Amino acid sequence: MSHRFDESDVRVRPGKGSRPRTKRRPAHADATEAMVISVDRGRWGCAPGGRPDHVVVAMRARELGRTPIVVGDRVALVGDLSGDRDTLARIVRVEERTSVLRRTADDTDPTERVVVANADLLLIVVALADPPPRAGLVDRALVAAVAGGVVPMLGLTKDDLGDPEAFAAQFADLEVPIFLVGRERPLDDLYERIDGKTTVLLGHSGVGKSTLVNRLVPDADRATGDVSGVGKGRHTSTQSVALPLPASGPDTDGGWVIDTPGIRSLGLAHVTADDVLAAFDDLALAARDCPRGCGHLGPPADPECALDDLTEPAARRRVAAARRLLVALSSVNPHG
Ligand SMILES: Nc1nc2c(ncn2[C@@H]2O[C@H](COP(=O)(O)OP(=O)(O)OP(=O)(O)O)[C@@H](O)[C@H]2O)c(=O)[nH]1
Ligand SMILES: [Mg+2]
Numbered sequence: 001m002s003h004r005f006d007e008s009d010v011r012v013r014p015g016k017g018s019r020p021r022t023k024r025r026p027a028h029a030d031a032t033e034a035m036v037i038s039v040d041r042g043r044w045g046c047a048p049g050g051r052p053d054h055v056v057v058a059m060r061a062r063e064l065g066r067t068p069i070v071v072g073d074r075v076a077l078v079g080d081l082s083g084d085r086d087t088l089a090r091i092v093r094v095e096e097r098t099s100v101l102r103r104t105a106d107d108t109d110p111t112e113r114v115v116v117a118n119a120d121l122l123l124i125v126v127a128l129a130d131p132p133p134r135a136g137l138v139d140r141a142l143v144a145a146v147a148g149g150v151v152p153m154l155g156l157t158k159d160d161l162g163d164p165e166a167f168a169a170q171f172a173d174l175e176v177p178i179f180l181v182g183r184e185r186p187l188d189d190l191y192e193r194i195d196g197k198t199t200v201l202l203g204h205s206g207v208g209k210s211t212l213v214n215r216l217v218p219d220a221d222r223a224t225g226d227v228s229g230v231g232k233g234r235h236t237s238t239q240s241v242a243l244p245l246p247a248s249g250p251d252t253d254g255g256w257v258i259d260t261p262g263i264r265s266l267g268l269a270h271v272t273a274d275d276v277l278a279a280f281d282d283l284a285l286a287a288r289d290c291p292r293g294c295g296h297l298g299p300p301a302d303p304e305c306a307l308d309d310l311t312e313p314a315a316r317r318r319v320a321a322a323r324r325l326l327v328a329l330s331s332v333n334p335h336g
């Protein structure tokens with residue numbers, strides 16, 4: 001049905017409203033888009049246009065208040081963009097994020113920290129020895145990834161000191177790609193996967209994140225440290241930094257790899273069971289038939305969970321994978 005437009009559709013309001021409006025431009029429409037690549041005490045390192053060749057140091061404009069700005073954020077910059085020594089640009093806007101990797105200090109502390117924004121991939125870095133690998137942290141990192149919209153992968157380092165088979169086998173049912181990235185290993189497979197993407201590395205202190213970043217980005221020059229024993233990782237890296245991957249061709253960007261400081265634990269106070277389930281479309285759909293407040297763990301905790309109505313083998317495997325993450329979420333963080 002069409003609507004006939006005639007004079008009566010035009011409302012004529014007397015006074016102010018009838019004056020021709022000046023076209024309202026969004027504030028700072030002329031600002032330059034940039035990617036945040038480092039953060040240090042109230043100063044943000046920004047790459048205009050997301051290109052790595054020019055870095056501008058910026059402050060946060062007063063009007064943004066305490067809006068968190070983290071590595072990976074897309075921001076709008078005004079002011080001096082020369083990048084010259086002692087110049088300071090201003091961040092006037094933080095764009096909507098496509099993904100957010102968050103953590104809380106522990107499972108009971110609701111204060112969230114955004115680790116990185118807009119990452120495509122999370123490489124969970126685990127050493128096969130020194131420090132010894134912990135499957136629990138991997139499960140928790142998988143939960144944080146699926147809840148934040150980041151695709152998880154597993155990177156195993158120090159395979160010269162420990163056997164990858166047994167550890168990797170624990171993740172066989174999760175459909176998470178596993179890369180052997182020890183110091184002596186070629187990195188071709190990993191390069192192929194992360195080419196053109198933004199990949200954040202996360203793991204305990206001393207597992208070899210910065211060592212790996214230095215191999216991926218030849219002039220990165222990230223400091224690497226010694227590991228003197230369990231829990232004694234010295235936290236060599238103290239800030240997150242995004243570094244540009246070498247381009248694989250003349251017309252491509254190589255993407256970014258983000259090195260982060262080692263973590264001792266990964267609090268998940270901000271994640272709910274439904275956040276986890278949302279990452280498994282088919283299961284989220286089936287779970288609509290669950291009773292209210294269902295934790296989806298199955299009997300005995302959730303005897304009427306609708307996920308138990310799924311009988312097809314592939315679906316059963318996915319239910320098992322999802323439940324494993326739900327267990328990781330519901331178990332108390334042992335290192336909090
Ligand atoms: N044997 C062996 N040692 C490695 C390997 N990869 C890294 N290392 C060593 O492990 C130590 C810690 O490496 P880093 O790269 O500093 O670890 P990190 O994960 O960045 O640590 P934080 O910055 O504290 O979070 C260094 O002495 C590295 O030389 C490896 O594949 N095999
Ligand atoms: Mg480091």
Ligand SMILES: [Zn+2]
Pocket residue numbers: 287290291294295296297302304305306307
């Ligand atoms: Zn359920």
